[in-house]
Amino acid sequence: MKLSHLAETLIGSEIVKLGGEIREKIRQGERIYNFTVGDFDPSIFPIPKELEDAIVDAYRNHFTNYPAAEGNLDLRESIHSFIKDTENLDYTINEILVASGGRPLIYSVFRAICDKGDKIIYAVPSWNNNHYTHFVGGEHIVIEAKAENNFMPVARDIRPHIKEAVLISLCSPQNPTGTTFKRRDLEAICDLVIEENKRRGENEKKLYVMYDQMYWHLTYGDIQHYDPVSLRREMREYTIFIDAISKVFAATGVRVGWSLGPATIISKMKAILTHLGAWAPMAEQKAVANFLGKRDAINKYLSHFKSEIEERLHLIYDGFMQLKKEGLAVDAIAPEAAIYLTIKIDLAGKKTSQGNIIENQGDVTAYILNEAKLAVVPFYAFGADRSSAWYRLSVGTCKKEEIGEMIGKLREALKKLDS
Numbered sequence: 001m002k003l004s005h006l007a008e009t010l011i012g013s014e015i016v017k018l019g020g021e022i023r024e025k026i027r028q029g030e031r032i033y034n035f036t037v038g039d040f041d042p043s044i045f046p047i048p049k050e051l052e053d054a055i056v057d058a059y060r061n062h063f064t065n066y067p068a069a070e071g072n073l074d075l076r077e078s079i080h081s082f083i084k085d086t087e088n089l090d091y092t093i094n095e096i097l098v099a100s101g102g103r104p105l106i107y108s109v110f111r112a113i114c115d116k117g118d119k120i121i122y123a124v125p126s127w128n129n130n131h132y133t134h135f136v137g138g139e140h141i142v143i144e145a146k147a148e149n150n151f152m153p154v155a156r157d158i159r160p161h162i163k164e165a166v167l168i169s170l171c172s173p174q175n176p177t178g179t180t181f182k183r184r185d186l187e188a189i190c191d192l193v194i195e196e197n198k199r200r201g202e203n204e205k206k207l208y209v210m211y212d213q214m215y216w217h218l219t220y221g222d223i224q225h226y227d228p229v230s231l232r233r234e235m236r237e238y239t240i241f242i243d244a245i246s247k248v249f250a251a252t253g254v255r256v257g258w259s260l261g262p263a264t265i266i267s268k269m270k271a272i273l274t275h276l277g278a279w280a281p282m283a284e285q286k287a288v289a290n291f292l293g294k295r296d297a298i299n300k301y302l303s304h305f306k307s308e309i310e311e312r313l314h315l316i317y318d319g320f321m322q323l324k325k326e327g328l329a330v331d332a333i334a335p336e337a338a339i340y341l342t343i344k345i346d347l348a349g350k351k352t353s354q355g356n357i358i359e360n361q362g363d364v365t366a367y368i369l370n371e372a373k374l375a376v377v378p379f380y381a382f383g384a385d386r387s388s389a390w391y392r393l394s395v396g397t398c399k400k401e402e403i404g405e406m407i408g409k410l411r412e413a414l415k416k417l418d419s
Contacts, residue, residue, distance in 0.1 A: 010134060014381035018365070022375045033406040034375045034397065038175065038339070041397040045250040045308070048301045050294055054287035055254070063283045069274045070266075071098025071258065072282070075289040079258050082292040083243075087216075089229060091260045097270055098285065100255040102214055102244045104278035108269035109210045109240050109259070110136045110167070118205075119165040123153035124383035125390075127175040141165060144385065150179035150333055151342065151379075151390075155188035162196050166205050171212040172226070173219065176382050176392035178313070178340030179333060180219065183226050190232040197238060208265075209239045215338035217248040217302060220310045223336045237262050240269075245288060247339070250305065250396075256280040256288045312395040312403065313341050319407035328414045339396045343376065346389040350417040358417070361387060372413035374406060 002008075018036060025032055046052070070076070076096045083089045099105045106128075114120060116137035122129035123143040133140050141161045145151040152174060170189070172181040189209075197206050209228055216225040228235040244257030257280070259269060273279070280288075291297070313335035320332040320343055331344035347364045351357055358367055361378055368374045376391040384390070 006135065011131065015377055018375070018377060018381070021369070025369075030373065032369075032373050032375055033402060033409070035393045035395065035406075036375045036377050037397055038392075038394050039252050039396050040250040040339075042250070044399065045305065045396065047249055047251045047254065048291065048297060050297045051245075051249060051251065051254075051287060051291040054290045055283060058283035058286040061286075063286045065282055067098075067279050067282045067285050069279065070270045071096065071280065072285045072289065075256075075280075075285045076258075078289040078292040083260065085295070087227070087230070089227070089241075089260065092263070094263045095260060095266055097259045097261075097266045097273070098280055099257050099259070099273055100278050100280045101246055101252075101257040102212065102242050103257075104273055104276060105242050105257055105259040105269070106132060106210065106212070107135065108272045108276075109242070109265075110138070111272050112265055112268040113167050113205075113208050114138050115166075118167070119161065120167045120169065121158060121161055121165050122169040123151075123157075125151060125176050125379040125388075125392075126169070126171060126382055129169045130383045132169075138167075142383065147333070147344075147390070149185075150336070151177040152179055152181055152185065153189070154185050155192050158189060159192055162192055162207070165207055167208050167210060168193065169210045169212070170228075171214075173213075173215040173337030175212075175215070175338065176340055176377065176379065177333070177342045178338040178392075179336050179342065180223055181226055183224070183231065186226050186228065187231050190228050190235050193228075193238055194232060194234050206238060209235065210242065211239055212242040214242065214244055215247050216243070218306060218309065218339065219337040220306065220313070220335055225337070240265060249301065254284050254288075256284050309339055309395060310335065312398050312400060313339075315400065315403045316341055316343075316393065316395065316398075316407070319403065323407065323411055323414065326411070328411065330410075330414070339394055341393040341395070343391050343393050344389050345376075345391060347414075347417060348387075348389070353416045361389060364389070365391075368410065368413060371416065372406075372410040374410055374413075 076093050110132045114136045118138050119141050120133045120138040121141040123145040143153045143157045145153050228239045240261035245251045317332050323330045329346045333342040347358050376393045379388040379390040380386045
C-alpha cells in the first residue's frame with residue numbers, strides 16, 4: 001500500500017526500539033537496571049500533593065468540557081505571574097499559549113515558521129529535532145556538538161550556516177545530556193541572531209530561536225540557567241519559549257505546557273493547534289492555575305525533589321569515576337541539570353570472553369544490556385554519529401539502593417573484556 005511521502009520516510013524511534021527489547025527481557029524475568037526512560041516512577045517521584053488534590057477537585061467540580069483554544073484565561077494569568085516572579089520574564093496574556101505538554105507546541109513552532117526547503121539549524125545529540133524538521137520538509141543543518149563543550153552548540157559552529165536559516169532549535173538544560181549553556185556561549189549565539197536579522201531586508205523571513213527550557217528549574221550546585229531574552233532584550237521578538245510542568249513537577253502524564261513568544265507567532269501557533277485539538281485538559285488547566293499560585297508549596301516540593309535527583313546523579317557519576325580510575329573504558333560529565341547523566345562506554349574493538357569482537361556502538365549497547373543488565377540510550381538515538389561512545393542515563397525511575405549494584409554489575413562486565 002502506497003502512503004504519503006511523510007509516512008513512508010519518517011524514521012522510527014531508536015528509543016522505542018530499545019524500550020521494546022528491555023520490556024521483553026523484563027517479561028522473561030531478567031533483572032534490568034533500566035535508565036532509559038525520560039520519565040518518573042510515581043512511586044519514587046510523585047507529583048506535588050497540592051497539585052494532585054487540585055486535579056481531583058477540578059474533576060469533582062465537573063471541569064470536563066472544552067478549554068479555551070489558547071488556554072484558559074486563569075491559567076495564562078497564573079503562568080504570567082509565575083514566570084515573572086521566577087524568571088523575570090514579563091509576557092502578556094496574548095503572548096502565552098497553552099497546550100497538552102511541550103510536543104504540540106514544538107510542532108506548532110516548526111509549522112508556524114518553517115516552509116518546505118527552509119534551513120533549520122539544530123545540534124546533535126538533541127531530542128527529536130531531526131523528526132520535527134522532517135515533518136515540515138525542512139533542510140537539516142546539523143551541528144555536531146562536542147564533548148569539550150559538554151555537548152552544547154557554540155556560535156562558531158553555527159555561524160557558517162546562519163544565512164538563509166529560519167529557525168535555530170536550542171535546548172537548555174539539554175535533553176539528552178543534562179548539560180547547560182554557559183552565559184558567554186548563549187550570548188554569542190544571540191548576537192549572531194541579532195546581527196543576521198539586522199542584515200535581512202524588511203520582506204525577508206527573520207531568523208527565530210526556539211528555546212526549549214523544559215528542565216530549567218532542575219539545575220544543581222553553582223549551575224545557573226540562562227535564556228536568550230534575559231541576556232539580550234532584542235531577542236524577545238525572535239524567541240519562542242517551550243516550557244511545561246512535565247519535568248519540574250514530575251508530571252509527565254498530566255500534560256500541561258506553555259509557550260511564550262511574540263503575539264503574532266503565538267496567534268499562528270494557536271491557529272495550528274486549534275485544528276489539531278492538542279489542548280491541555282480542562283481539569284488539569286484549572287488545577288495548574290491554582291497550583292502555580294502556591295509559591296511556598298512549590299519551593300518546598302522543589303527543594304526535596306531536586307535534592308533526590310541530584311543525589312542519584314552524583315552517586316552514579318562517582319561510580320563511573322571510580323570505574324575510570326580503575327582503568328576501565330568509561331567516562332562521564334559531571335552532573336549539571338535535568339534528570340540525565342552523560343556517560344561514555346567505549347568498548348568498540350574489544351573482545352568478549354567468548355572470543356567475539358565488539359565491532360560497533362550497537363554491539364556495545366547490546367553487550368552492556370546483556371552482560372551488565374544496564375539499559376541506557378546511545379547518543380546516536382538522538383541524531384549523533386553512530387560511532388559515538390556516549391550515552392544518556394536517566395534517573396527518573398532510579399532507586400538509590402540499586403546504584404551500587406548497577407556499578408558492580410558494570411564493573412564485572414567490563415573486566416570480562418580483552419583489548
